[in-house]
Amino acid sequence: MPLLKLTGNGLAPALEEPLNEISLNEWRARRPMAVDATALCINNDASLAGIEGDIHQFKVIVLEFPTFKDGRAYSQARLLRERYNYAGDIRARGDILRDQLQYMVRCGFNVFEFKGEDTIDAAAALTEFSRAYQSAADKDAPIWRRRLAKAAAA
Amino acid sequence: MYRYDEFDATLVAERVTQFRGQVERRLNGELTEDQFKPLRLMNGLYLQLHAYMLRVAIPYGTLSSKQMRMLAHVARKYDRGYGHFTTRQNIQYNWPALVDVPDILDDLAKVEMHAIQTSGNCIRNVTSDQFSGAAAEEIEDPRPYAEMIRQWSTFHPEFSFLPRKFKIAITASENDRAAVKVHDIGLRLHRNEQGETGFEVVVGGGLGRTPYIGHTIRKFLPKEYLLSYLEAILRVYNSQGRRDNLYKARIKILVNAEGAESFAKLVEDEWAEIKGGDTDFPEEERRRIDAYFSPPPFETLSSESEGLEARRHGDVAFARWLRTNVADHKAPGYAVVSVSLKPIGGVPGDISDAQMETVADIAEEFSFDEIRATHEQNLVLPHVKKDDLFAVWSALKAAELATANIGLVSDIIACPGLDYCTLANTRSIPIAQRISERFADLDNQEDLGELKIKISGCINACGHHHVGHIGILGVDKKGEEFYQVTLGGSGAEDASLGEIAGRGLSSDEVVDAVEKLVSFYRKNRQDRERFLDTYRRLGAEPFKEALYAAA
Numbered sequence: 001m002p003l004l005k006l007t008g009n010g011l012a013p014a015l016e017e018p019l020n021e022i023s024l025n026e027w028r029a030r031r032p033m034a035v036d037a038t039a040l041c042i043n044n045d046a047s048l049a050g051i052e053g054d055i056h057q058f059k060v061i062v063l064e065f066p067t068f069k070d071g072r073a074y075s076q077a078r079l080l081r082e083r084y085n086y087a088g089d090i091r092a093r094g095d096i097l098r099d100q101l102q103y104m105v106r107c108g109f110n111v112f113e114f115k116g117e118d119t120i121d122a123a124a125a126l127t128e129f130s131r132a133y134q135s136a137a138d139k140d141a142p143i144w145r146r147r148l149a150k151a152a153a154a
Numbered sequence: 155m156y157r158y159d160e161f162d163a164t165l166v167a168e169r170v171t172q173f174r175g176q177v178e179r180r181l182n183g184e185l186t187e188d189q190f191k192p193l194r195l196m197n198g199l200y201l202q203l204h205a206y207m208l209r210v211a212i213p214y215g216t217l218s219s220k221q222m223r224m225l226a227h228v229a230r231k232y233d234r235g236y237g238h239f240t241t242r243q244n245i246q247y248n249w250p251a252l253v254d255v256p257d258i259l260d261d262l263a264k265v266e267m268h269a270i271q272t273s274g275n276c277i278r279n280v281t282s283d284q285f286s287g288a289a290a291e292e293i294e295d296p297r298p299y300a301e302m303i304r305q306w307s308t309f310h311p312e313f314s315f316l317p318r319k320f321k322i323a324i325t326a327s328e329n330d331r332a333a334v335k336v337h338d339i340g341l342r343l344h345r346n347e348q349g350e351t352g353f354e355v356v357v358g359g360g361l362g363r364t365p366y367i368g369h370t371i372r373k374f375l376p377k378e379y380l381l382s383y384l385e386a387i388l389r390v391y392n393s394q395g396r397r398d399n400l401y402k403a404r405i406k407i408l409v410n411a412e413g414a415e416s417f418a419k420l421v422e423d424e425w426a427e428i429k430g431g432d433t434d435f436p437e438e439e440r441r442r443i444d445a446y447f448s449p450p451p452f453e454t455l456s457s458e459s460e461g462l463e464a465r466r467h468g469d470v471a472f473a474r475w476l477r478t479n480v481a482d483h484k485a486p487g488y489a490v491v492s493v494s495l496k497p498i499g500g501v502p503g504d505i506s507d508a509q510m511e512t513v514a515d516i517a518e519e520f521s522f523d524e525i526r527a528t529h530e531q532n533l534v535l536p537h538v539k540k541d542d543l544f545a546v547w548s549a550l551k552a553a554e555l556a557t558a559n560i561g562l563v564s565d566i567i568a569c570p571g572l573d574y575c576t577l578a579n580t581r582s583i584p585i586a587q588r589i590s591e592r593f594a595d596l597d598n599q600e601d602l603g604e605l606k607i608k609i610s611g612c613i614n615a616c617g618h619h620h621v622g623h624i625g626i627l628g629v630d631k632k633g634e635e636f637y638q639v640t641l642g643g644s645g646a647e648d649a650s651l652g653e654i655a656g657r658g659l660s661s662d663e664v665v666d667a668v669e670k671l672v673s674f675y676r677k678n679r680q681d682r683e684r685f686l687d688t689y690r691r692l693g694a695e696p697f698k699e700a701l702y703a704a705a
Contacts, residue, residue, distance in 0.1 A: 071315025
């Protein structure tokens, strides 16, 4: 299974790094004891309320897509990035399809446990839409801001 | 009308290119039907009983003549010469070939149209009052807000895989023509005590297996916060809506399980976090969108038209049509014309390519190039001079589009039913046709007054039977088509859910049953009371007795 990682140049295959994972429940149960895990795994039905604590100690947060139709992790990723300012890797695990990668990137995911075979084609999926109407966790300016900039420049 | 700029046009073009690639991958076998399904469903392409069905979005039901001509072209070139207007102000084509769909989308993109988010578990096409910008009693045109919602919700990265589909409707009139109380979110523009306009936010309405009237979770939302408030609702729903059971996944189930107050608190808490962020459009962008919906250049006219009055007295059929299909306009000397797609014995919502072109021509000449689609499966010419009404009527009549029955017993909503749909238990269209034929007499229909019959061919309620004054639901009983009658529903400002009248009726009995109910109403009504009002006054029992009385 290839691991894809978002880089400055788009999506590229990355080497699998061994993760020392801990689940959210386990981590919460052990607090305030220190843990040596490097990755926090959050179920997609978990509330993130009160998580701000020290999530920044984890190099990776893993969010799940049990099926591609279950979109709860999109909200979790945005919250981690936008509300809790998590700057580490957010890794998508589960039913990760090519045609969802762009949505995931916009919500703040940057690493993907991609099950498809054609990673070059998967990378191409990220460039299918050049712009977006709404702001999200990515840093790309929404269309309304581009319109304002264009009007100001004219 | 809103016009695309380079940004809107680019997104739609990129979508067509993307879908062309997906169709190619499907046709050459790279994608299985299972893998293709979620992709085509994001583009309004369903696989029905006999063929693919393509649903094309008509954002908030507003169309130009040029767009209507393109819809006619699609019907002629790629389909069987007709299209079907739906209860969500969209149009469906029932017979496209998969290989043609990218070309259809290309053609539609030429006139700023698409099939984006007309299916799938995402935020669907936003619907609105078909009289927007024209209705005499409207406080403000709601369409700029509908357009903002369209942009915000298009390819929303967080909300494209919701627990279930999500429908938003918006109105700015006391008379609710958009059925806002039976939508996932209904928005009603109104004035508060300080004279400011803002939104009442209604959440958790819906039909289907478990019908609910929505709950107001906020009485007054300042307009500039519309998108962040919607984002808060959608985030709560996306996180907490049920996903274990398809039939309990709509937001109405969550709202009713939580309780409206507690749900409102979840939304308000979330909103407090994101309010003032980057979600709401700034004022400059709102003004830019507003400008597209400025009123057309109305002439200064007297509110009376002498020519019209002369014609009214000279032609009984024209006079009738004026009474039933023409509504007041906010500009003096203008009127709003409803074009009935319910000819006696016809298929509700169906329209031929030639008829579409006729409507386009009339709109271009007489209605500032504007057409609306209605959730009751009719069309509207929103800005017609009273002086031109006779010419408009004559042209519509020549195209068999002037049936004088808007809001009357033969103006029936019906789902496609077993004639097309894979989910249906029974046929709906033939029932609508037979009821329409039974009540063909237009004098009789007008005498009966407003009477809304809505027919669904299965429990998913696409024909809105729960909110029909008389609702008809098709059920399968040991392989035979049966129909259950509900009474007393309304999808308007006085929204209510119909009550089941009793045992199901066979296909042969159902038209007689409607006639019995109508006869009972006629005998017992007071003054100009509507069917619904008589039902509400007398209660269910006497109507049930009338319905099941031995012939």
